[in-house]
Amino acid sequence: MKLLRPALLSLLCAAGIAQAAPPARVVGLGGAVTEIVYALDAGQTLVGADSSSIYPASAARLPKVGYYRSFSVEGIASLKPDLVLASDQSGPPQALEQVRKLGSKVVTLPSEPTLEALDQRILGTAAALDVPERGRALVDKLHAELREIKPVTAPVRVLMVSSHTGKMQAVGSDTAGNAMLRLAGATNVLGNQTGFKPFSAEAAAALKPDVIVTTTMSVGASGSAAAFLAQPGINATPAARNKRIVVMDDLLLLGFGPRLPEALRLLQTGLAMPQTAAR
Structure with a gap:
């Protein structure tokens, strides 16, 4: 399977993901973003998430920082994250900039409901967490499962x-x-x-x-x-x-x-x- 490497490289360069050590304190903004962190077996790094992060059950128990489209900068700051993983619909933009100025790395991930964007969400999250091989394995697994699913034949x-x-x-x-x-x-x-x-x-x-x-x-x-x-x-x-x-x-x-x-x-x-x- 082609993993859209040029698009991913552009995404990661724009996000500035060059870091000396894997992040230990992560906040997820967006339910799907937080879910990807768990799917990459990195849930132990999460110290907080937004209110749409309700799966798996452990995500629902994380400290909440409001809804990802209008999150609380103070709430994030209180958690002292070294990395904030955010859907590109998170905001407002000035709030994300405030988080950056407070010293947290912010990586935004595409939210479009397409398979290409989903690949980028997974691979971008994995790279930010310094587990790129897990990202590639998850994308491969997902596409293998999708190939087994055939569209319904009867019109509905x-x-x-x-x-x-x-x-x-x-x-x-x-x-x-x-x-x-x-x-x-x-x-x-x-x-x-x-x-x-x-x-x-x-x-x-x-x-x-x-x-x-x-x-x-x-x-x-x-x-x-x-x-x-x-x-x-x-x-x-x-x-x-x-x-x-x-x-x-x-x-x-x-x-x-x-x-x-x-x-x-x-x-x-x-x-x-x-x-x-x-x-």
Whole structure:
């Protein structure tokens, strides 16, 4: 497998990863970034993470520094990290610069939901942690597993919905959710729109999805999968009438991290089931 060495070299040079000793105190900003550290068997270096870092269980127990898009500089400073691994969506930018000025090395990693960017996230994290061979092994393993996963053959129209606050948003193109559906071989009924879009009950009914895919947090906001499907608009879809809903852990479904093969297998299993999929 080609490991995109020119792109990785450019990434690492821009990040300035020349260091005398492996980092001993690391903070992760972004759930997928933190998860990669654990997947590289380097979790013992983590002294803190942002609030989206909830997997594995030990990540959830780490001291938290706020949400990665609006993290606390003071929170990071109190942990005295020698390395901060950050999704390139972390910020604001001036906050990252403050962290650098306080003496911590900051390495930003690409967040795009593509296999190329995932390779770079893993290899860049491994290089920053001074375990490059583990990074190469993890990328090789991930790609080997992905080659064994075949897209679903039967056409299936999917509406992916996020509803953490009670206001439903549908997942369009240029998102991790859309990338997941594409890799699984499903059709995103909102694929002609970009990003997360609020939508009406009438719009949900008109889209006529065969299956609704959502997250555990979204279902939790409604109380149950049955209550989620009973919402106006959703309840008028073929998916709701046939109780075809796939509910997956938020970070697993949308993190586009090292568990990508597991996420795709679970998603495909759910898409193939005629009744409610297991969480």
